[in-house]
Amino acid sequence: MTAQLPLEHEHQSPRAAAANRPRIGVVKFASCDGCQLTLLDLEDELLAIADKVDIVEFAEATSRRSGGPFDVLFVEGSVSAPEQVEEITKLRAVTKVLVTIGACATAGGIQAIRNWFDHEEIRHAVYPEPRFVESLATSRPVADYVAVDAELRGCPISPGQLREFLIALVTGRRPQLPDEAVCLECKRRGVVCVAVARGIPCLGPVTRTGCGAICPAYGRGCYGCFGPRESANTTSLAAWLSDGRTASDVSRLFTGFTAWSEPFRTIIDAHGGPPRSAAAPSETPDA
Amino acid sequence: MTATSRFLPRADLDRFFAALAADGRRVIGPTVVDGSIVHEELGSFAELPTGWTADTAPGSYRLRATGLARDFDYNVGVTSWKRFTHPPVIQLTRGRRAGGQVVVESVQAEPPRLAFVGVRACELAALRIQDRAMRAGPLGDADHAARGDAALVVAVECASAASTCFCTSMGTGPEVDGGADIVLSELDEGFIVRTGTDAGAAVVDRLKLRSAEPLESARAAEQVAAVRDAIGDPIPAAGLPARLRAALDHPRWDEVAERCLACANCTLVCPTCFCTSVSVASDLDGVEGTTERTWDSCFSLGFGRVAGDSNFRPKVRDRYRQWLTHKFSTWWDQFGSSGCVGCGRCIAWCPVGIDVREELLAIAPLGAHEGPIPWPLSPAEGRAPASPASIAAATHVTATVHNVDFETADTATLQLATDDSALLAAQPGQFVMVELPGFAIPPISISRIRPDGLDLTIRSVGPATAALTTLTGGAQVSLRGPLGRGWPIEAAFGRDVVIVAGGIGLAPLRPLIEAIVADRPRFGAVRLYLGARTPRDRLFVAEMNALAGRTDLEVAEIVDRAGPTWLGRVGIVTQLFDHAPWDGSLATAFMCGPERMMQAAATTLNRLGVARRDLWLTLERNMACGVGTCGHCQLGPFFVCRDGPVFSQAELGTAFGREGL
Numbered sequence: 001m002t003a004q005l006p007l008e009h010e011h012q013s014p015r016a017a018a019a020n021r022p023r024i025g026v027v028k029f030a031s032c033d034g035c036q037l038t039l040l041d042l043e044d045e046l047l048a049i050a051d052k053v054d055i056v057e058f059a060e061a062t063s064r065r066s067g068g069p070f071d072v073l074f075v076e077g078s079v080s081a082p083e084q085v086e087e088i089t090k091l092r093a094v095t096k097v098l099v100t101i102g103a104c105a106t107a108g109g110i111q112a113i114r115n116w117f118d119h120e121e122i123r124h125a126v127y128p129e130p131r132f133v134e135s136l137a138t139s140r141p142v143a144d145y146v147a148v149d150a151e152l153r154g155c156p157i158s159p160g161q162l163r164e165f166l167i168a169l170v171t172g173r174r175p176q177l178p179d180e181a182v183c184l185e186c187k188r189r190g191v192v193c194v195a196v197a198r199g200i201p202c203l204g205p206v207t208r209t210g211c212g213a214i215c216p217a218y219g220r221g222c223y224g225c226f227g228p229r230e231s232a233n234t235t236s237l238a239a240w241l242s243d244g245r246t247a248s249d250v251s252r253l254f255t256g257f258t259a260w261s262e263p264f265r266t267i268i269d270a271h272g273g274p275p276r277s278a279a280a281p282s283e284t285p286d287a
Numbered sequence: 288m289t290a291t292s293r294f295l296p297r298a299d300l301d302r303f304f305a306a307l308a309a310d311g312r313r314v315i316g317p318t319v320v321d322g323s324i325v326h327e328e329l330g331s332f333a334e335l336p337t338g339w340t341a342d343t344a345p346g347s348y349r350l351r352a353t354g355l356a357r358d359f360d361y362n363v364g365v366t367s368w369k370r371f372t373h374p375p376v377i378q379l380t381r382g383r384r385a386g387g388q389v390v391v392e393s394v395q396a397e398p399p400r401l402a403f404v405g406v407r408a409c410e411l412a413a414l415r416i417q418d419r420a421m422r423a424g425p426l427g428d429a430d431h432a433a434r435g436d437a438a439l440v441v442a443v444e445c446a447s448a449a450s451t452c453f454c455t456s457m458g459t460g461p462e463v464d465g466g467a468d469i470v471l472s473e474l475d476e477g478f479i480v481r482t483g484t485d486a487g488a489a490v491v492d493r494l495k496l497r498s499a500e501p502l503e504s505a506r507a508a509e510q511v512a513a514v515r516d517a518i519g520d521p522i523p524a525a526g527l528p529a530r531l532r533a534a535l536d537h538p539r540w541d542e543v544a545e546r547c548l549a550c551a552n553c554t555l556v557c558p559t560c561f562c563t564s565v566s567v568a569s570d571l572d573g574v575e576g577t578t579e580r581t582w583d584s585c586f587s588l589g590f591g592r593v594a595g596d597s598n599f600r601p602k603v604r605d606r607y608r609q610w611l612t613h614k615f616s617t618w619w620d621q622f623g624s625s626g627c628v629g630c631g632r633c634i635a636w637c638p639v640g641i642d643v644r645e646e647l648l649a650i651a652p653l654g655a656h657e658g659p660i661p662w663p664l665s666p667a668e669g670r671a672p673a674s675p676a677s678i679a680a681a682t683h684v685t686a687t688v689h690n691v692d693f694e695t696a697d698t699a700t701l702q703l704a705t706d707d708s709a710l711l712a713a714q715p716g717q718f719v720m721v722e723l724p725g726f727a728i729p730p731i732s733i734s735r736i737r738p739d740g741l742d743l744t745i746r747s748v749g750p751a752t753a754a755l756t757t758l759t760g761g762a763q764v765s766l767r768g769p770l771g772r773g774w775p776i777e778a779a780f781g782r783d784v785v786i787v788a789g790g791i792g793l794a795p796l797r798p799l800i801e802a803i804v805a806d807r808p809r810f811g812a813v814r815l816y817l818g819a820r821t822p823r824d825r826l827f828v829a830e831m832n833a834l835a836g837r838t839d840l841e842v843a844e845i846v847d848r849a850g851p852t853w854l855g856r857v858g859i860v861t862q863l864f865d866h867a868p869w870d871g872s873l874a875t876a877f878m879c880g881p882e883r884m885m886q887a888a889a890t891t892l893n894r895l896g897v898a899r900r901d902l903w904l905t906l907e908r909n910m911a912c913g914v915g916t917c918g919h920c921q922l923g924p925f926f927v928c929r930d931g932p933v934f935s936q937a938e939l940g941t942a943f944g945r946e947g948l
Contacts (some may be wrong), residue, residue, distance in 0.1 A: 005320045022554040171573035180587040187555035188375035195638050197322035197348050205550035205638050240639040262762045
């Protein structure tokens with residue numbers, strides 16, 4: 001860290017301070033790279049942040065691999081293939097603070113829907129030549145394999161939360177990443193509740209805030225991409241949503257980017273697993 | 288003010304809008320957005336929800352075209368007026384920390400001049416109720432007061448009732464009896480206009496309206512009378528506060544918690560709920576720091592969270608009970624009225640249709656009043672009356688660190704120098720909010736009051752306290768305070784004194800001990816019982832050893848776990864006086880420590896004869912605003928920051944040591 005340091009570092013020489021710049025890495029597993037793009041999308045701030053930290057590895061930005069060690073390692077993507085199990089274990093050993101970013105890394109991602117199906121059947125449905133592909137029977141969150149110190153949720157992650165996390169990191173304070181429901185953000189923004197006023201199914205009450213309530217603000221129900229909030233009462237919400245819907249319809253509402261998270265998975269299991277048919281037109285997100 | 292009612296033809300509404308907006312006021316009123324009638328800034332009355340009403344039911348709100356040309360033929364939409372008097376987010380402070388120098392100042396925005404059009408009787412009551420809460424003091428919320436005072440209120444009497452309305456039971460409507468600058472009653476052909484204030488009369492006089500015909504006024508009166516009949520009296524409100532607080536263990540709390548999503552919608556659409564949280568932001572250099580106040584809710588887990596990741600309301604049943612008992616019962620203790628106005632928003636906008644009326648009837652039915660009442664209904668005996676509110680922005684005082692003493696490995700005493708007269712007049716047991724810009728702002732008890740400053744003894748439990756305990760001489764911090772009600776030292780004059788401290792709990796007791804020692808002849812026997820986790824966790828060791836050497840004090844110490852050099856007692860603090868020979872009925876006791884320790888100590892002290900009204904303790908809660916306006920530290924009828932942190936055991940009643948409150 002340089003320039004305006006917290007007081008406890010003031011006695012340090014500039015050289016010592018430079019040596020204290022945290023070594024940051026960004027790596028990816030099974031994912032679309034969208035969360036890494038959020039980091040690049042910070043644009044102006046990215047330069048200022050880069051001035052405070054050493055970005056020693058960044059999969060989306062450069063092919064240079066460092067192998068660690070890392071003070072902070074951002075991990076995108078789910079663990080979906082055998083070699084990824086080995087890789088994440090190695091990375092954990094050389095990382096002080098491991099931060100999972102995005103729905104894939106924190107919940108298993110959209111690809112975790114395959115966890116409910118026969119592995120071979122899915123491989124044949126997806127790949128013309130599955131024999132060239134090695135994959136695990138399940139797509140799982142990083143935390144199923146190694147200890148995780150912090151997580152940034154979302155599909156993709158929120159630039160605001162990433163900025164807050166990075167600023168907290170370099171200034172030595174605790175990042176403010178609320179775990180409450182999306183509903184609070186809707187109400188603060190003055191977004192009219194799409195569930196109550198228009199009967200659109202919305203996972204906002206059981207989903208963690210952080211997105212800024214984007215979907216309800218555009219008249220769509222929340223589809224839970226930030227995953228379950230604290231105290232997510234999915235059982236009650238599913239019971240309410242069951243009025244006038246089939247079990248398959250209810251299951252479909254929870255079968256999204258964070259379907260494998262426990263509170264959502266429970267509902268999907270209780271409603272016959274992920275739906276096998278296309279959504280009814282009235283229940284698509286654009287309804 | 289006009290005593291007579293006037294008549295505004297529908298065709299003249301535009302002139303009315305122009306008169307409201309004439310002196311630069313922005314007009315906020317109802318309009319249809321995204322399937323609801325909301326309150327927004329209007330460009331003209333053409334934007335009113337003409338011909339619309341809404342059908343409401345638990346968990347449902349649906350607009351419906353009426354086919355009539357009426358503009359206010361609905362009851363309440365999703366937006367309550369608190370959006371404008373108590374905005375969802377406001378900036379509180381901006382601060383700067385560079386080279387050890389710290390400055391924090393309040394940010395107070397000039398309140399916008401607004402006209403609120405379409406305010407219903409229940410909403411008028413809500414504006415009054417929230418205003419009372421935010422001015423309750425000791426320091427009223429300046430922003431809230433300024434916004435409310437700047438608004439011109441145009442009320443509309445309801446001409447129909449929604450299925451979720453229950454203003455009649457709450458005594459807030461549907462008739463508009465006062466509190467508005469202008470009151471409208473809508474008829475098909477126009478509006479009966481009454482004025483309630485000079486400001487309202489000034490607007491109406493400009494319109495040169497004819498007087499209303501008696502028949503017109505009579506029709507308006509019939510209309511609102513029909514609304515009253517339609518609503519009936521769904522909630523028997525008489526005795527409700529007592530019935531509710533006697534039902535804290537009702538099984539229905541568990542049942543409603545199974546349905547409740549704890550999503551906070553009920554509290555955010557509620558026109559009186561005022562709870563907020565403070566969040567901090569900083570730049571990358573950690574130099575500029577700001578704080579914002581944001582709507583929050585007792586339904587979120589984080590709202591009951593305190594240092595060390597413990598939580599006062601971990602379960603949804605605790606949170607639902609907190610909300611309902613505050614709204615309908617302990618609100619009376621705090622603000623002299625119910626906190627509910629019967630608008631029904633919490634019923635319609637609950638995503639799973641929980642109906643507060645049903646819950647109240649199940650939990651606190653008429654006649655049921657069997658359990659013990661945990662708190663008396665009037666302010667407890669011996670509590671200082673609430674001081675009149677002074678409405679001013681919070682004062683932030685920069686103090687300089689004179690010296691830092693490490694008491695233990697993780698606990699430091701900061702000696703702060705200040706010449707601020709308010710801080711220097713602090714009383715033992717009071718606390719201050721301590722800010723380093725960019726960091727969370729912890730409440731810290733004052734551990735010594737000196738002629739030229741204060742001592743704060745701080746344990747490093749998170750980033751903010753870590754930053755504070757690693758300050759060095761010459762660095763600055765920003766203080767707000769002194770806050771809270773301290774130890775009632777005069778209550779012990781002429782009596783024996785027992786002081787029980789556990790761990791860091793000795794810090795707020797130290798100024799009390801010093802005051803007693805300085806005035807020693809005024810007290811009988813003085814006994815200090817000190818507990819610590821290990822010998823290395825003892826605080827103020829030299830001072831306590833010096834006290835132990837005096838002949839006019841008794842000092843006993845104990846540790847949970849001994850080290851190799853500890854020759855003293857090992858165990859829990861109550862063992863120090865478990866078999867004490869003294870008569871507790873002659874003693875006033877003061878204690879501070881972990882809540883579990885204080886519960887055990889209170890039991891023992893009571894057994895020794897210490898009366899509940901003579902046992903004083905200080906509570907740690909999630910104190911955020913320090914002046915009773917954020918709601919975080921609520922405990923039954925109290926705000927710990929304002930009414931405490933020092934309470935007598937008698938005042939707390941069964942709230943002391945009870946889980947989930």
